[in-house]
Amino acid sequence: MMGSENADGFEETNLNATKEDMENLDLGVDGDDDPLKKSDVNGDTSNSGYRSAMSTLSNVGDPLSPPPTVMIPADSDPLLAPSSYEDFRSSFSSKPISSDNSYIEPPSYADVIFSPFDENSDSEINGADDSSLHSQFSDSLSRSPSSSSSDYIKITVSNPQKEQETSNSIVGGNTYITYQITTRTNLPDFGGPSEFSVRRRFRDVVTLADRLAESYRGFCIPPRPDKSVVESQVMQKQEFVEQRRVALEKYLRRLSAHPVIRNSDELKVFLQVQGKLPLPMSTDVASRMLDGAVKLPKQLFGEGGASAVPVHEVVQPARGGRDLLRLFKELRQSVSNDWGGSKPPVVEEDKEFLEKKEKMHDLEQQIINASQQAESLVKAQQDMGETMGELGLAFIKLTKFETEEAAYNSQRTRANDMKNLATAAVKASRFYRELNSQTVKHLDTLHEYLGMMMAVQGAFADRSSALLTVQTLLSELPSLQTRVEKLEAASSKVFGGDKSRIRKIEELKETIKFTEDAKNVAIREYERIKENNRSEVERLDRERRADFMNMMKGFVVNQVGYAEKMGNVWAKVAEETSQYDREKQNS
Amino acid sequence: MESTTEQPRNISGSMQSPRSPSSQPYLSVSVTDPVKLGNGVQAYISYRVITKTNLPDYQGPEKIVIRRYSDFVWLRDRLFEKYKGIFIPPLPEKSAVEKFRFSAEFIEMRRAALDIFVNRIALHPELQHSEDLRTFLQADEETMDRFRFQETGIFKKPADLMQMFRDVQSKVSDAVLGKEKPVEETTADYEKLKHYIFELENHLAEAQKHAYRLVKRHRELGQSLLDFGKAVKLLGACEGEPTGKAFSDLGTKSELLSIKLQKEAQQVLMNFEEPLKDYVRYVQSIKATIAERGTAFKQHCELAETTKLKEINLDKLMLTRSDKVGEAEIEYREIKAESEEATRRFERIVKRMEEEIVRFQEQKTEEMGVAFHQFAKGQARLANSVADAWRSLLPKLEASSTV
Numbered sequence A: 001m002m003g004s005e006n007a008d009g010f011e012e013t014n015l016n017a018t019k020e021d022m023e024n025l026d027l028g029v030d031g032d033d034d035p036l037k038k039s040d041v042n043g044d045t046s047n048s049g050y051r052s053a054m055s056t057l058s059n060v061g062d063p064l065s066p067p068p069t070v071m072i073p074a075d076s077d078p079l080l081a082p083s084s085y086e087d088f089r090s091s092f093s094s095k096p097i098s099s100d101n102s103y104i105e106p107p108s109y110a111d112v113i114f115s116p117f118d119e120n121s122d123s124e125i126n127g128a129d130d131s132s133l134h135s136q137f138s139d140s141l142s143r144s145p146s147s148s149s150s151d152y153i154k155i156t157v158s159n160p161q162k163e164q165e166t167s168n169s170i171v172g173g174n175t176y177i178t179y180q181i182t183t184r185t186n187l188p189d190f191g192g193p194s195e196f197s198v199r200r201r202f203r204d205v206v207t208l209a210d211r212l213a214e215s216y217r218g219f220c221i222p223p224r225p226d227k228s229v230v231e232s233q234v235m236q237k238q239e240f241v242e243q244r245r246v247a248l249e250k251y252l253r254r255l256s257a258h259p260v261i262r263n264s265d266e267l268k269v270f271l272q273v274q275g276k277l278p279l280p281m282s283t284d285v286a287s288r289m290l291d292g293a294v295k296l297p298k299q300l301f302g303e304g305g306a307s308a309v310p311v312h313e314v315v316q317p318a319r320g321g322r323d324l325l326r327l328f329k330e331l332r333q334s335v336s337n338d339w340g341g342s343k344p345p346v347v348e349e350d351k352e353f354l355e356k357k358e359k360m361h362d363l364e365q366q367i368i369n370a371s372q373q374a375e376s377l378v379k380a381q382q383d384m385g386e387t388m389g390e391l392g393l394a395f396i397k398l399t400k401f402e403t404e405e406a407a408y409n410s411q412r413t414r415a416n417d418m419k420n421l422a423t424a425a426v427k428a429s430r431f432y433r434e435l436n437s438q439t440v441k442h443l444d445t446l447h448e449y450l451g452m453m454m455a456v457q458g459a460f461a462d463r464s465s466a467l468l469t470v471q472t473l474l475s476e477l478p479s480l481q482t483r484v485e486k487l488e489a490a491s492s493k494v495f496g497g498d499k500s501r502i503r504k505i506e507e508l509k510e511t512i513k514f515t516e517d518a519k520n521v522a523i524r525e526y527e528r529i530k531e532n533n534r535s536e537v538e539r540l541d542r543e544r545r546a547d548f549m550n551m552m553k554g555f556v557v558n559q560v561g562y563a564e565k566m567g568n569v570w571a572k573v574a575e576e577t578s579q580y581d582r583e584k585q586n587s
Numbered sequence B: 001m002e003s004t005t006e007q008p009r010n011i012s013g014s015m016q017s018p019r020s021p022s023s024q025p026y027l028s029v030s031v032t033d034p035v036k037l038g039n040g041v042q043a044y045i046s047y048r049v050i051t052k053t054n055l056p057d058y059q060g061p062e063k064i065v066i067r068r069y070s071d072f073v074w075l076r077d078r079l080f081e082k083y084k085g086i087f088i089p090p091l092p093e094k095s096a097v098e099k100f101r102f103s104a105e106f107i108e109m110r111r112a113a114l115d116i117f118v119n120r121i122a123l124h125p126e127l128q129h130s131e132d133l134r135t136f137l138q139a140d141e142e143t144m145d146r147f148r149f150q151e152t153g154i155f156k157k158p159a160d161l162m163q164m165f166r167d168v169q170s171k172v173s174d175a176v177l178g179k180e181k182p183v184e185e186t187t188a189d190y191e192k193l194k195h196y197i198f199e200l201e202n203h204l205a206e207a208q209k210h211a212y213r214l215v216k217r218h219r220e221l222g223q224s225l226l227d228f229g230k231a232v233k234l235l236g237a238c239e240g241e242p243t244g245k246a247f248s249d250l251g252t253k254s255e256l257l258s259i260k261l262q263k264e265a266q267q268v269l270m271n272f273e274e275p276l277k278d279y280v281r282y283v284q285s286i287k288a289t290i291a292e293r294g295t296a297f298k299q300h301c302e303l304a305e306t307t308k309l310k311e312i313n314l315d316k317l318m319l320t321r322s323d324k325v326g327e328a329e330i331e332y333r334e335i336k337a338e339s340e341e342a343t344r345r346f347e348r349i350v351k352r353m354e355e356e357i358v359r360f361q362e363q364k365t366e367e368m369g370v371a372f373h374q375f376a377k378g379q380a381r382l383a384n385s386v387a388d389a390w391r392s393l394l395p396k397l398e399a400s401s402t403v
Helices: A010-023 A048-054 A085-093 A119-126 A202-215 A229-234 A237-257 A265-272 A285-289 A311-315 A321-337 A351-404 A409-493 A499-576 B069-082 B096-101 B104-123 B131-138 B141-151 B158-177 B188-238 B243-319 B325-391 B394-401
Strands: A153-164 A175-185 A194-201 B026-037 B044-053 B062-068
Touching: A153 A237, A175 A202, A175 A237, A175 A265, A194 A202, A194 A265, A202 A237, A202 A265, A229 A237, A237 A265, A351 A409, A351 A499, A351 B188, A409 A499, A409 B325, A499 B243, A499 B325, A499 B394, B026 B104, B044 B104, B044 B131, B062 B069, B062 B131, B062 B141, B069 B104, B069 B131, B069 B141, B104 B131, B104 B243, B131 B141, B188 B243, B243 B325, B243 B394
Parallel strands: none
Antiparallel strands: A153 A175, A175 A194, B026 B044, B044 B062
């Protein structure tokens, strides 16, 4: 379920610079090398960029224009290296947050060698090792050992471009953005190993989502990115487009990670078919608002005329204004089911289901809570790193100052002590920030599952709406029956039969038969959806638990690694200042 | 009145290793037992000041008195007045705001700072012989109150008044002598020193600011670990095994680390940030001494000028055999004596400062070294705790995830 990708060796290069810089950390106070080219280690102390990086699914914006190459040559100032806050943001979000399986995938945590300045371990920590070590593919995770790791499908969204709507109006068409969607896969359904691209606009994605919702009722379908109407007006164009691009990529990857949906026609068409997709059907706002509306043939309303709409349409929820009468009917039904509440339209008697629903709701609440606290934790780690870095810098300045102005040896000694402290503080600061960028990736699993909870709600809603259809149809029958009986009774009183009444009776009988059939179809549909629900929820529970375990493991390994590194750095300083250890000397 | 400081004997104090034989003179002071007294706005803290000594001028081997913050202020001000040129150890800030809160940590920090203050005085080769120190350490509370009140009565302290007069005087004489620029020493070395001190204050203040923030960061991280731990435990309660248990363990560790962080925050505050703040205060004290030196220099210059003028005048009168000669001669002698006194004062300040600077640098290297060492140890300890705590979870996580 968690698509993974390590987009580029960018992070690796970053770390190379880091490692060399650490080794070369010479403040050059004696020479002309000025360690203080930049007055502040952390360029941007605001956390707004960080917040946007950490926040919800669709909202991963990187305000910096792509691609941010922060490649610091190893011989430049060692203290500058990837230590600016902007570097953190860009290094973090240039690999979009959808690359969410770069947490640690080594065979066992013990194999990850967390010795300080070990380049290999650095790479592993950041998951930037593009070689075989990490699975870059969406569903070959350690948690699902059954899926063959040779199947893969990888989707990238890139290259947004402005295009013009062809229009007959004098004024000319609107402009809109299209995105290039590239798929690399070896799935047989797509015709063996291949790579192909199409251009799509956001509207196409909405259509895809709607069609999937129609076809896969009862499934936990990943929610699509928001339309974000307000944001599209308020945000900078470039920022918004980038945010949307990232969200789209994430969405498509999630779709392709779903074992059933990845094989759907809808997705295949979307990913493969060149040229414009057909326009979506117009959506009626009213019908959207009413849950559980189902399209029934017009016949059921007694409007006469054999309907060409086949019975199986019963399985489709409403689209378009023509169903308004139907909608109201079902609304009436839902109200009669529960005339206290505003929403719950169904009499759900399945206790197990209700319990499950309750549990899911609880779970969702706790995930929300945990995700918020995770965000706080990340911020606190971030701040710690920043302040530590600033402290280090202040001491570097002091060191330089004392050295330049030294008139006494005691000053030189002090300058040296300060230098050791400053060096350690700067290193520790970097460690905090590296730790943090990893922490974000791990804890982001919580965020991901918030999205999945929405998918579950959707699945449950499908079930409810199917049940509503069944109940509506069920309640129709008795009243139709009664009408027939009344008409028959009345007609029998007329000698020779009442032609108009007899005709009406026949029509009604046809309607009843039709309704019966529809009811049976609806029941079958309901059962089918129930089964979909069950298997999906089971799958989701399984995957979620595995993903959470992985998340915890990754988080913990990460913390251990960096804590060890920091411990070593400070132990070194303690060693260097051991002559000042008063505890030993006081007898 | 300045005490002549000819005594060469250096008294050992409580800050040195007590390996000296008992026949050697020693003076050991400690400030202990803070007790909150009084109510509301008038609340204050009193401290027990314990003096252990074998010096003849002091009473008995041990003496205990009760002192409050303003008594320490009195001592500092007296020393500042009498021992010009010496860097008087700084006091912790008066802090009108925190007084109301009087948290345990604040009280402890203040006590520690006051203890250091008195001990530095007791260890200083000149200051330790001060009469005011003796008063401070020995006088009973009533006497102390009286002394203190004299200084901090409704009128400004005599020292302040004198300063005001001197300022006015010097402004007047500037006008008389036709000078517009204030008279200042311009020797290269002294310029360098002044520049050094002023720059140093800026650098130190910045370092101290970040150190203080770092303390806050520790607290914030601790808090967020606590909240995270709780949230994760609640989440675990929703999940079945083994995930639920894993979350629960994770949450517990997180809460545990939160406590360690809060502890470390306090340590950093007391053993790292406070020494830095003390360093800043010390530099400010030096600045005050620099100001004193400036004043002394100006007096010395002006009186020298005036003396010269008087001499010229006298010579003139003598030549003209005026009957004002006698008067003039007396005036001349008086001014000359004052001028010589002013020069002596100035030169004493210069000499003292030379010695003080060396002392200051050495002392600061030592004290900062200690602070850095403790800070590094603390951070290493914290990091190790963090690593150990998280590491302990790994076997279980490893086992569960291979299910």
